[in-house]
Amino acid sequence: MSATLGQLREEHQRVFIGVQLAALLTRIATATARSYPSSYTSAGVWNQDSIADAAQAWTAERLIARRDLTNLLAGASTIDSLRAGLTRSFQQHLTNQRQSTSATNLYTRTVTMLRSDPDFQALPGSARPHHQLWTLTSDPHSEPSRLTLGDRLKVAAELTDDDLAVIRYGPLSLKSSPILRTPALRRFLLHVLGGVGPLNPADIMDIMRRRFALPEPQAIELTEDLQMPVTATHDAAMERMIAASVAARLGARRAQLLAALVEHEDFKAAGDAAASDEAAVRRAYMEMLAIVDDEALDADEAQRICGLTLETLFGDNE
C-alpha cells in the first residue's frame, strides 16, 4: 500500500531517498513524462530507460540541487499536495531542459554567424573557441570589453524588440530559431560588438540570455565544423502525437474553453458559452500556443498542430 506522508518524511530524514520515496518519484516521473512528446528525451522515445534517465536528472538538478524534495516534504500538508508539488517540479525540469535546447540553438547560430560573416573578425591569441574574442571588421578593437554586465545590457537594450522584430510567443515563435531571425541576429551582434567592444561567445550569450529572458544553454563543444540545428518538420504521425500531448497537458478547464472557441470562432461568444469571459478564452488559447511553440518547427506546422489539438479536444466532446 502507498506510504503515508509521515512515513515518507521519516525515510527522507534517515536516507534521503529510500525504497518508498524511490517508488513514488518513479511513478510520478513515469506518468508525467508520458504526457510530453518524445522529443523531451534525448533518447527520442519514452521507455523505462529514458524515464529512469529523466528521473535521475530531475533528482540531481531539482530534488537535490534545488532542495525541492526536502522543501516539498516539509511544506506539504497532505500526500496529495506532495504529489502535486513533485509533479510540478518534474514538469519544470522537463520544460527547462527543453528551453535550454532552444537557447543552445541560438548560441550555435551566433557562433556560426561570427565565423562565417565577413563583418565579424576573430582577435588572435585565443586558444579555445569559447574564449575566442570577436570584434567588428569595420571598427576593430584589440582589447576585450571592460564594460560591466549592467553597462553591456544597456547597450543591448538600445535596440528594442520592435527594432529586432523579436518573436517570443504565438504561432511564429519557432523552436528551431527562437527569438531572433537571422537578419535580426546579425543586426544585434553588430550593435553589441560595436557598442561594447570585443566579446567572446559566452559573454555574448550572457547578454542575450538576460536581454531576451532565455534559460542557460546546454554546454556544447564549439568544434570547427559546428553544425546548425536541423529544421526539418515532423511527419503527419508525429504531428498527431504532439497534438495529443498538447491536449493531454491542457487540462479540463482550458480544454472546455478551447472547445467553445472552436464552436463559436469568437473569443467573446466562446467565453459566454463556457460561462467564463473573453479574457479567459484568449488566455487559454495563448497558453495552448505556448505549448505548441515548444514543438513546432515552422509557422505552418504550428498551425497544423493547433488544429489537430483542437480537433482532438472538440472531437472528444461530441
Add this chain to the structure above:
Amino acid sequence: MTHPCPLPVDWLDYMQGADEVGMTRHLNDCGSCRTLLGQLEPEQPATAWAERFHCRTDAVWSEDRPAKPAPAEFWFSAPNFEMSEAKIRHADLSIHNAFSYREVDRTLVLILDTSAESHDSDWLDVVPVLSDIEVATDTDLIFTAEENTLGTPWRTVFSHQCKVNTAQLDTRVGALTDIGFLTLTEALAGTVAEERWGAALQGPDDPRARLDEHLEQAFTRLRTPWLLLAEAEEDCESTRQPAGEPSGHPTPVSHELHVSRAKILWLHPIVPDEEMQEYPLAAATLAIPSPHMWVLDTDRLKLHGKLEVDFQQGVLLFLITTASFQNIVRIRLAVLAKGGEHHSAPFTPRTQLAVHIAHGLTRQAVEKIGAEILP
C-alpha cells in the same frame, strides 16, 4: 462547473486499479484527461536509478523554533493560524474580520525586517522564496547557493512582499550567510547589481507574469491578516470623531480589501469639470474632452496617462503621458474593473510607455487605478 484534473500519477494509479467514482466521472467529462490516459501504459517501472541518491542526507534540512524570528532567516509559514475578532484592537469591528486557516501547505519565506512600522512587534516584513530561479522576473532578487545555509539558489518574490504575524510562522530552517545578507541589504537600498534581479517580463503573454494558482492562494493567505487589520483600522478612523488620535497601526494603504498590496497610490480620474477647474487655460483652448485621463500627483510619484484599447489585440492599455518619481525603481498598476482586480506587469515609469492592463476590458469598465510601488 469544471473540476480540476487529477495528476498524471493519479491516472497511473487509476489505470492500475485504484478506481474512484469521482475519477471515472471526471474522465467522462474531460477530453484532456482521456487523451492523457491513452498515453499511459500499465507499467511497474524499476527504481534502481534512485540507488545512487541513497543517503544523500547532506541535502536534508533541519528545523528549529527559536522564540523570535530574526532578519535574513528562512522560516516555514505555519499550517494553522487564527486571528479572532478579539485580537483586533478596536472593539467596534464587525465579526467578518476574524480570519483563520487550518492544515494548509507551509510556505518558505525570508524575514526582511522585524522592526515593524507599528508599535506592535508581532508583525514582520517577509518575502516568499521559490526555487525556480530560471523564471525570475525583474522584481525577483536571486540569491546564489553560497549566499544561504540551505544550499540552493533562490528567487525572492518581492512583488509578494507582505507583513505577517509571528503566529503565522512555524519553524526556522536556515539563514542568509554574511555575503547573502550583504546582497539583501544592497537590494533593499537599491544598490545591488542589475544582474542579481531576473529578466524583465517580455509582455502580457509572458508565462512568468502569472503564478501558479496554489502559490497565489498561499501568498494571499499570508498577507490577508495584516490587510484585515489595515482595513479595520481604516473603518475605525473614518467613524472616529474627530480623527487625530495616533494609531497603533500604520495608516491603511488600501481602500478595497481585495486590492491587497501594501503600497498603493490611487490615481484620480480627470473628468471635464475638473479639467476646467484645474487647467482653465488649457480647457479654454482645447475643445476635446479627455474622460479617460488619470492622474497621480504625490511627492514620490507623479503619473499622468490615459486609457486606450488596442482593438487588434483586445488589450486595455494605460498610455503614460508624464512620469516622474523619487526613490522608486518599479511599479505595477492595479485596476479594479467589473468587480475584479487586474494587474500590469512590473515596469519602470516613463513617458510614452504603453502599459498592458488586461485583455477584454473596456475603458468604461475601469473603476479605480492604483500604482503599486514595488521594492
